[in-house]
Amino acid sequence: MPRVTVYYTQNCPYCRMVKAYLDRRGVDYRAIDVGTDHEQARKMVELSGQYGVPVITVDDEVIVGFDAAKLDELFGGGAGEGPYDVLIVGAGPAGLTAAVYCSRKMLQTAIVSENIGGQALESWAIENYMGYRVVSGTDLMQKFEEQARSMQNIHLDLDRVQSLGREGEVFIAQTASGRTYLARSVILAQGKRRRKLGVEGEERYLGRGLSVCATCDGPLFRGKVVAVIGGGNSALQTAIEMSGIAREVHLVVRSAIKADPVYVERYEERKNIATYLDHTVTALHGNGVLTGVTIRENKSGEEKTIAVDGVFAEIGWIPNTDLLEGLVPLNDQKEVIIDINCTTGTPGIFAAGDVTNIRTKQVITAAGEGAKAALAAYTYLTR
Template identity: 40%
Template sequence: MNTTNHYNTIVIGGGPAGLTAGIYLSRAKLRTLIVNEGPVGGQMVLTHEIANYPGVESISGYQLASIMKKQAKAFGCAIRSNILISDVELKGETKQVTLSDGSSYTSDSVILATGGRSRTLGVSGEDTFKGKGISYCATCDGDFFTGKEIIVLGGGNSALEEAVSLTKYASKVNIVHQFDHFQAFEHAVEEARNNPRIDFILESSITGFYGDEKLESVDIKNLKTGDMTRFKTDGVFIFIGYMPNTEFVKDKVELSQWGEIIVKPNLSTNIEGVYAAGDSIAKRYRQVATAVGDGTIAALSASAYLHELKTKKQLTTA
């Protein structure tokens, strides 16, 4: 075994869950490596404002991610980001993670904190106009639509909260949602309904995107009557949920029918020494605060497992 590349725990994913796990494990003097395929922070960095994180009145997702990263590194956590994972081996006492540059790392335990990604609508023209009028990130692209009329598709917390945020730029925001009610928290619904720049197109969905070099219009279908309307718009922001980033472990740990990692109360998976946390696990609520809680539980559970493992080895060699 290459001891230089061996860790007590490898955390796969550098969002709030993964960073929290890294903080707890490193602070407990456990050799820890966080591996992340994108920039550190995950989906959190795309959030313009986080105002419901306990103890913090208001902060951007990017700022919060930067603080968490700094904390983890200060405790000695190693971080590798913006690199692809080629393969993982989770069974057995020694786990292994291989990266796209050919480097390989081993560990006694693994925490899967792979997060999720924006769910796409999957209709005609969506791929064509991604980045040309279609966006999945209000923080990234809101400023491009200053003074313009746009659409927000979705009815959950993200859709309504980002719709309100986008009114800082857009002259008008039309929320298109497939149901006659919203799945968001009541305060988010009220804030959107009380905003004079927001209109609602309910029981409807977008069935196509059209334009020349950039998006110019969409087809909106009334799901109750079947009527179709060609609707002119300068942009569409799609917030219809996230898909868990679990494809690379689909044959390695137990997943739900939706691809979420199934965990026990201590966030252990069906594989000994492997834990999971954050948006990739099967759970109801997905917030930064819940991801942080998951990361904490997974780290403490992994720590307990590592302690038991060390004790067993000492008894065996005694």
């Protein structure tokens, strides 16, 4: 058996998925919490060149992030699948709820998702999901996952759907790891992803100081100086969270803060957050790892560089609909257009949650829409 080590942090959902993946395949591994073991954190950065978790070593091979295709290659992946009654793309709140409803209707269901839990995993305190006064996104999604796994007829795979098409009455999905899924109907629940900064240095420093998951990588910046880019709910949540971990937080906002009062109030209480309103990020700098960010004052055009160890970009979202062009009607924001029953413009394809044009994008609405999409798929299949 190969020697496998997983470098992780406590709240990192991707780390949890790596461990679940290895557990499922009966692979023995050593798990090292680099959020608390600083010497091992230094070693991980030295090995991988990354300030981000998870990092996995398999003998002398270093794997950065939860790379399902690479792990499948090393530990053996699954075969092609189907035909299923329903294929659900995405296992966030919408997809997991849809799966439970499909299972209760005795539909043979496959969920293919890059991770389990979706964006909710990144929320450290959800205070508006009924039944919980306050719950972390990780804990809530673990409950969703447990419920889905406890049901019959649900086949859950960690993978990325890369293409989706139709041949006659059957939908065909191809995944990143080379699997093919056949299904009689599809529920799109693939949510949305972060918008990129689009500045010099972005690709170079991703994982080398630039992070897109504060919940995962935040502990690696304990006592350091970080910048958070953005002025919405996600940016403020991250700034508040990082102000309790980092020594100093620089919040760079392109125009004005546009967040819910509950976050604004908490942000205003923090003493170690310096705010730059009406500023745009123009470049990231460093030498191998990130050391600074340049920002420009929008009116005067004046630039300044702030020395930072990390940058968390929280500047908005785009729906994960690239693979749907030509398959279902999208609106001008590239969201899937649905009616009140979660039906899309293409018979046999349903959609739920943040990938759609519903205005409210929350865990509770995504879960509700997931239930509706499943029931609509059931009606379609039994028509």
